[in-house]
Amino acid sequence: MPSPFRKSDIFIVVPSYNEAAVIRSTLHPLVDTGYSVVVVDDGSKDQTWKYLKDLHVHRLRHPFNLGQGAALQSAVSYALAEGARYIVHFDADGQHSLEDIPGLLTPVITGRVDVALGSRFLRREDWQAVPFSRRLLLKGAVAVNWLLTGLWLTDAHNGARAMTRKAAQKIILRENGFAHATEILQQIRALGLRYVECPTRIRYTEYSLHKGQRFWHAFDVFVDLLIRRVFR
């Protein structure tokens, strides 16, 4: 069993870009639980940074927009420097549920795995909440991820993850855009990290559907991943 730790040793990292409308309602419950929260404003053009001012969170700001993968890596690098023992990835748009975090953390804290990956396809009520077109798209992404990483999972591009400090130190994201979701899997595979999928609920609101990744994003991501195979 791991040595005792405080709740503030768990760092929740939240990359955010133009999320002024929802950032506060996403962060409030996280802060109230006593976890440490790191928010990276990825060069937002709206009021996101201003809305963070009085919140009880660690605030970082990219001077210009770099992409979700880059924001995530900045948040993780910072959290590690601040002494984080466990890292939780959490999307800023309010699609994840606070209640799923303990479920993600448990297998990591007990030492059973190095990384816990959120999946919206493990509980019946979770996947039933996924719009049909999304289900198709995500299952397509699952297949692409399998081709590129050799990992066959139930979900793809789920922003909820938990990992140990060691795993977070080893996984270094170079994909600045949305391709980081696949890159994480590539590194889990390459580094031989132990992983498990844990159920997470995704709240599909009009906002998150609008802000979330669109169909053409999938194409962008695929091109990014192909280019990465060619260059470096």
Next chain:
Amino acid sequence: MTPIQILLILATVVVLLVYFNRLRSRLLDRVLFFVLAVLAVVMVARPDWANDVAHFLGVGRGADLVVYLGITGLAFLWLGLYTRQREMDVRLTELARRLAILQAEKPKKKTRKTKSDR
């Protein structure tokens, strides 16, 4: 000499001068650029020589040969620039990240030492 020949040779010389004047490149780049410029001037001044080379290589006209070689050269140039672009992106990201971490603002209250922490 036809007007177009004069125009092309002048343009080549200007590009060469600007390159030598403004861009401080490595010696190898300068030599390569100079050779290419001389070659270009010769091709323009003596189109029949270009034709001979083209025929030797199985191409109908000298102008066609120049286009083929030009496109191939541009493809390599694009590849080189693209690789450099990616390297620059990596550096820029690293720079922005360090800046963001240096200027990070910590929570105002000290959570790490409160008793209600557990």
